[in-house]
Amino acid sequence: MKALRALPSVDQFLLSEPGRALIAQHGRTEVLAALRARLDETRRAIRAGEAGDGLAAGLAGQVAADLAARAHSRLRPILNLTGTVLHTNLGRAILAEAAIEAATAAMAAPLALEFDLESGGRGQRDDHLRGLLCELTGAEDATIVNNNAAAVLIALNTLGAGREAIVSRGELIEIGGAFRMPDIMTRAGVRLVEVGTTNRTHPHDYEAALGPDTGLILKVHTSNYRIEGFTAEVPAPRLAAIARSAGVPLLNDLGSGSLADLSAFGLRREPTVAEAVAEGAELVSFSGDKLLGGPQAGFLVGRRDLIAAINRNPLKRAVRLDKIRIAALEATLRLYRDPDRLAERLPTLRLLARQQAEIAAQAARLAPEVHRRLAPFSFAAEPCACASQIGSGALPVDTIPSAGLRLTGHGGNAPDRIAAWLRALPRPIVGHIRDGALILDMRCLERDADLLDALPAP
Incomplete structure (x- = not known):
């Protein structure tokens, strides 16, 4: 042819x-x-x-x-204008500059990861974080794994394999990706013993369930939902006393976990890790990439003999951290030694602490230029009030006053069309649809230029 x-x-x-x-x-x-x-x-x-x-x-x-x-990498940087600061689908916490620098240095050279420079012998990778975690939480000892689900899994397996774990029915949570606490317990080899009801659990419920096969009591912080109304739960100090009297450990899973008092940043108070340790739990588990503001990791802090047993578990090697995340975590934890400048240096807290007036001024400043750039595509933009949330299960029913841009167009499917158009940009922009418009929440936009550079030039 x-x-x-x-x-x-x-x-x-x-x-x-x-x-x-x-x-x-x-x-x-x-x-x-x-x-x-x-x-x-x-x-x-x-x-x-x-x-x-x-x-x-x-x-x-x-x-x-x-x-x-x-x-082209599928892991493309985007602009998170959803209003959810710790968005699980968008990678959760943005790392502090100190953590980024530490991770970069770890990638570029050999490190004394499991090498003791004083003795010349083999060291432990957890040693780089153990001291900081004990200092910041008041715990006797600490160990580190790759996420909080792994922390709960290895703790349950170590303390209760072949035995029973007692937990309130109101705390049998499901976390993201349809991972359910009962399933994790099954995989850990423990037998679940449910006590109480969905909305009310009392001390005598735990006491009645204790027996010779009890391996531990598990308390789970319901960080991704709230049960309100006619409710009752057993406070951690009371539960710790029950566990201590029975001679079994209490594992308190905080989920997100926080090393700082959130009320200092204008947010509703969440239990801190140090408080959970002081309340008597033998083990406390929490995440590194949520409220703590670091890379993905799971921590277990508590009694020295229990931490030692966990570290002897063969599962520990399967869920351990690499040098890059250990370096980033060490730098992140060090920031907590200077609480007066923590919000300034830690992006998670800095974004959560932004005041609505500041964000509203930014939205008003950007609205005319954004409108001008959208007009050729038959879209419009105007400033609006909106509400942000922490995300990743923390304070699920609480919102933070914020401000943003309300994007509209012609037709009932305009919000979906605008959202798809923004996602297709070289640097995608992600917002959320509400009341017939696409809302771009400005809380996580620290530089005006980031939004303007992502939009087509006029």
């Missing part, structure tokens, strides 16, 4: 100036695969009646576009 002869051969393309440039950028193997796939598609188009000359002229550009798309 004559039209097919307009296409270059594989060798001709690879030896051409565009071909050599693509090979220099992507490598011969990648270019060859992309070229063959595009040639096959082009031949099919020509046989279907399209002009061969035009398709041949655009071949180099199409191959270049295909290669660029293949080389």
